[in-house]
Amino acid sequence: MGDIQITPSILNADFGSLAAEVARIPGADWIHVDVMDNHFVPNLTFGPTMVEALARSTDTPLDAHLMIEDADRNAPAYVEAGCASVTFHVEAAKAPVRLAREIRAAGARASMALKPATPIEPYEDLLAELDMLLIMTVEPGFGGQKFLDLCLPKIRRARALMDKHGVETWLQVDGGVSLETIERCAEAGADVFVAGSAVFSADDPDVMVAALRSRARE
Numbered sequence: 001m002g003d004i005q006i007t008p009s010i011l012n013a014d015f016g017s018l019a020a021e022v023a024r025i026p027g028a029d030w031i032h033v034d035v036m037d038n039h040f041v042p043n044l045t046f047g048p049t050m051v052e053a054l055a056r057s058t059d060t061p062l063d064a065h066l067m068i069e070d071a072d073r074n075a076p077a078y079v080e081a082g083c084a085s086v087t088f089h090v091e092a093a094k095a096p097v098r099l100a101r102e103i104r105a106a107g108a109r110a111s112m113a114l115k116p117a118t119p120i121e122p123y124e125d126l127l128a129e130l131d132m133l134l135i136m137t138v139e140p141g142f143g144g145q146k147f148l149d150l151c152l153p154k155i156r157r158a159r160a161l162m163d164k165h166g167v168e169t170w171l172q173v174d175g176g177v178s179l180e181t182i183e184r185c186a187e188a189g190a191d192v193f194v195a196g197s198a199v200f201s202a203d204d205p206d207v208m209v210a211a212l213r214s215r216a217r218e
């Protein structure tokens with residue numbers, strides 16, 4: 001298991017001043033960028049042009065979470081845009097192995113996401129191709145949703161499979177992560193934590209990043 005990392009999602013930040021919002025969380029390990037196309041999920045955010053501008057405005061690496069159809073064709077543009085990690089959804093990819101290899105070859109960390117109802121077991125042999133696995137703990141589409149406890153056993157099973165295969169793959173959780181739920185995720189084996197509303201609704205977002213980190217380490 002890697003060290004604990006916190007990646008605040010800007011989905012709940014002020015889209016009118018994203019550079020300023022990101023500057024409020026210097027303690028973040030990554031900035032989580034939720035790309036939505038109104039097809040894979042019923043919500044629309046931004047595309048590679050805006051992500052590129054955001055990448056230029058901060059030294060913190062960007063962790064793109066692509067909730068978009070036709071990931072095979074659309075994901076490489078986010079490496080080009082300057083994201084250091086690119087996550088595609090397996091439900092939206094026709095050739096996940098080829099896509100992961102393409103993302104890595106282009107110079108970013110390759111990551112694959114599973115929606116709450118998508119099992120990990122069919123993808124056991126893909127873990128070695130991935131730098132990170134994202135297990136969603138809400139249905140993707142919106143920030144501020146309630147954490148789904150039913151995803152915890154899958155986090156545990158994913159961690160066990162990673163141990164079995166001896167891979168260095170990080171295990172990210174996303175959705176409803178807060179001071180109340182982060183310990184459960186860490187205990188189940190997650191090491192990278194996305195938090196949107198918990199961070200950006202806090203009086204001091206950077207203090208919340210530090211609080212989440214220490215709660216996950218407990």
Ligand code: DX5
Pocket residue numbers: 009011012032034065138139140141142143144145174175176177194195196197198
């Ligand atoms: C949901 C997004 C999440 C979301 C997290 O589809 O992928 O990254 O913004 O927000 P919270 O932490 O509020 O659930």
Ligand code: ZN
Pocket residue numbers: 009032033034065174194
């Ligand atoms: Zn996300």
